[in-house]
Amino acid sequence: MEVGQMQRQWLDYTKxxxxxxxxxxxxxxxxxxxDESNPDFVVEVVSLFFEDSEKLLNDLTSALGQQSVDFxxxxxxxxxxxxxxxxxxxxxxxxxxxxxxxYCEEQNIEGCIGCLQQVKHEYNMVKNKxxxxxxxxxxxxxxxxxxxxxxLGF
Amino acid sequence: MESGSSSSSSKVLMENIVDQPHVxxxxxxxxxxxxxxKLLQNxxxxxxxxENGPRALEFLxxxxxxxxxxxxxxxxxxxxxxxxxxPGMTGYDLLKKIKESSVMKEVPVVIxxxxxVPTRINKCLEEGAQMFMIKPLKQSDIKRxxxxxxxxxx
Numbered sequence: 611m612e613v614g615q616m617q618r619q620w621l622d623y624t625k626x627x628x629x630x631x632x633x634x635x636x637x638x639x640x641x642x643x644x645d646e647s648n649p650d651f652v653v654e655v656v657s658l659f660f661e662d663s664e665k666l667l668n669d670l671t672s673a674l675g676q677q678s679v680d681f682x683x684x685x686x687x688x689x690x691x692x693x694x695x696x697x698x699x700x701x702x703x704x705x706x707x708x709x710x711x712x713y714c715e716e717q718n719i720e721g722c723i724g725c726l727q728q729v730k731h732e733y734n735m736v737k738n739k740x741x742x743x744x745x746x747x748x749x750x751x752x753x754x755x756x757x758x759x760x761x762l763g764f
Numbered sequence: 765m766e767s768g769s770s771s772s773s774s775k776v777l778m779e780n781i782v783d784q785p786h787v788x789x790x791x792x793x794x795x796x797x798x799x800x801x802k803l804l805q806n807x808x809x810x811x812x813x814x815e816n817g818p819r820a821l822e823f824l825x826x827x828x829x830x831x832x833x834x835x836x837x838x839x840x841x842x843x844x845x846x847x848x849x850x851p852g853m854t855g856y857d858l859l860k861k862i863k864e865s866s867v868m869k870e871v872p873v874v875i876x877x878x879x880x881v882p883t884r885i886n887k888c889l890e891e892g893a894q895m896f897m898i899k900p901l902k903q904s905d906i907k908r909x910x911x912x913x914x915x916x917x918x
Contacts, residue, residue, distance in 0.1 A: 636900050643802045643903070651802060659795050689849065693878050694795040697900040 613755035620746045621761055627743070632736050637699030641759055656740055659698050663733055666691045667726075674723055684722065685714045691729070702732040785842035786810045790820045790858065791876075792850045796899065800845065800876075803906045812841075817853030817861075820846070826865050841871055843913065847899075848877035848884065856888055863892045872913060876901065 611619075627633045644651040666687050673684045692707035706729040713721035747757055787809045791797045794815075801811045814820040821827045824841065844862065848855040855875050862868045872894035877884065885896045895912055897905050 636902075639900070639902050640799075643799075643806060645806075648802070655795060655798055658798060662794055686851070690793060693793050693899065696878060697793075697795050697799050699900075 611749075613750060613753045616746065616750045616753065617755055617758045620743070620750060621758060623743060623746060624762060627739055631701055632739055634699045634701040636697065638762070640698060653744055655698060656744075659694055659700070660737060662694055663691060663703075667730055667733065670726055670729075674719065674726060679717075679719055679722075681714050681717050685711060688714060695733075700733075700736045703729065703736055706732045784808055784810060786812070786840065787843045787845060788812050788814060788820060788823060788841045790814045790817065790844065790846035790850070790855070792816055792847065796847065800901060803901055803903060804845075806903070807906045807910060809843075816850055817846075817855075817858040820844070820858060821861060824862070824865075824868055826861060826868060841868075843872050843874065845874040845876060845897075845909075848875050848888070849879070856884075856891065859888060859891050859893055874909060 628637075640652050640655055648654075670684060670687050670691075673680060673687065688707050688711050692704055692711065695701075695703035695707060706725065710722060710725040710729055713725050750757060787804050789797065789800045789804065789811055790813070791800060792815055797813045797815065801813055804811045812823060814823055818827065824844075844858075846855040846858050850858075853861075855877075859873050859875065862871065862873055869892075873892065874895045874897060875888045875893045876897045876899050878899040880898050888896055895909060897909070
């Protein structure tokens with residue numbers, strides 16, 4: 611595939627992620643922060659997000675599996691995950707966290723467990739999408755092209 | 765009006781804020797730390813990050829192993845920006861400690877939070893916070909911050 615085609619594919623894919631609500635404007639902020647002095651900024655931040663989220667999701671699973679659930683602890687973890695997903699623009703993950711927090715406030719264990727599944731589902735989806743996006747970017751750069759960020763037109 | 769060292773140190777702060785301010789950014793969330801650091805660096809700031817209040821206080825020379833009140837501490841940092849919700853010492857607690865310090869009280873403190881709670885905002889402003897910002901932070905927030913700092917005296 612030639613560079614022009616790959617760039618169009620990148621544009622279409624990126625736009626679809628916004629249209630389908632996986633990403634919101636905050637992701638654009640991250641892209642705008644990337645420059646020659648820090649050309650891998652987005653990948654770095656998102657990788658941190660993946661690492662941090664996986665740990666939080668494990669902690670949440672464990673906390674909700676206890677005999678006596680410590681809701682304060684659960685809430686603290688969800689707060690972290692909500693914060694980081696919001697900061698990188700992972701909109702659906704953020705929204706799922708908000709729902710989880712509500713169940714937590716109600717001390718509704720079943721609700722929390724069901725909602726946590728939803729959070730994990732959203733997280734895995736956006737992780738997959740972002741990894742696809744980064745792979746496309748690598749291919750474009752490897753073929754000597756540049757990422758057409760300014761053509762996003764938002 | 766000449767009032768000795770306090771007016772000349774705030775003058776130094778304002779001058780530094782104009783060119784390359786040194787900012788201490790405090791946040792327990794690793795993604796948010798990276799984001800605020802990059803936002804500030806892109807605005808020509810030198811940035812030191814801390815992951816909690818006690819570490820921030822140590823850096824400022826206000827920790828348990830207190831240094832003498834040297835002028836060096838005053839010129840160390842031109843602005844402190846801190847998250848509100850942190851385990852242990854909150855951003856509000858940190859703000860209070862800074863304002864209680866004869867050495868550091870002139871340094872502007874900005875509080876950030878993902879939650880828009882008017883009572884929280886008022887509490888921080890009343891305690892002497894320069895500004896309160898809602899997360900996730902964007903480039904426009906940092907621009908607004910710099911304008912605000914240049915226009916007001918600390």
